[in-house]
Amino acid sequence: MTVDVEKDAPNVGRIRQKNEEVILRAAEEEFALYGFKGASMQKIADRAELPKANLHYYFKNKLGLYTAVLKQAIELWDNTLNDLTPEHNPAEVLPEYIREKIHFARAYPLASRLFAKEIISGAPQLQDYFSDGYQAWFDQRTAVFQSWIDQGKMDPIDPAHLIFLLWSSTQHYADFAVQIESALGSHPLANRHYDSASDTLIHIILKGCGVNVR
Structure with a gap:
């Protein structure tokens, strides 16, 4: 045969x-x-x-598998930023980005928590990742935000710290889910909670950036 x-x-x-x-x-x-x-x-x-x-x-081996789990989570987050370009309108793409990151927090909470633990521990297994062109990649992302500022699409704020805010505020719903669930009396959180989180973050962040919410 x-x-x-x-x-x-x-x-x-x-x-x-x-x-x-x-x-x-x-x-x-x-x-x-x-x-x-x-x-x-x-x-x-x-x-x-x-x-x-x-x-x-x-x-x-176990280290290779552990690293693969971490990198899969990072790639999910990074790819959403990779799609942003100077030609985009932040009033359109930032809400999409925030909703996508909240979706990741809901769909992949364990990966987010594992990443947080690794970072808190000093990222011993991600040293190669952070030293292999990571700063150049991050500089390219901040350059997109700076371009929006230069074009008058956003207020003149520090792009790096805006990205940090976007990361932390969205991943909070995975990393601190137990606290949020206890505060809202919902185990697990319902769809409406994630929708409300997205809407609230979009409203506050875009207004803080001087972006007109449509």
């Missing part, structure tokens, strides 16, 4: 993608609960309901 490798390749790719996603989600839960030191590849395999050998097929 002959195998049509070209025809079978898409199926193999889908299976690999599915298995990697299952492993990443299981690892995300295990690392968020027990930290890097407390988690083990066997526990992650059990949580993913896969043989331990499968984990090592896709990820060489």
Whole structure:
């Protein structure tokens, strides 16, 4: 029997993608609960309901898997900023960005908390990420905001600190979910809470930037 490798390749790719996603989600839960030191590849395999050998097929070791979980979360956040250009109107794209970040806080809360723990610990596993062109990437993002300021689309404020505000205010709903749920008496938060959070942040941040909310 002959195998049509070209025809079978898409199926193999889908299976690999599915298995990697299952492993990443299981690892995300295990690392968020027990930290890097407390988690083990066997526990992650059990949580993913896969043989331990499968984990090592896709990820060489625990550190590689931990780093992959962190980088997946970072890429989700960074990609939303990558789409912003000087030609955009901040009155249109900033509300979209805020809503997208609130969506990430709701859909991937464990990844956000794991990232926060890593940063609080001094980012020992992300040193390569932050030293490999990170400042240049960040400077490119602030340049977009500065261009909006120069074009009169925004008030003259510090773009870097505006980005920090956007990050912290949206990720707060993942990192401090327990506190927010207790304050609002909703476990978990309902759709209306996330919608209200988005609307409130959009109103306050855009007004603070001198952007006319449409």
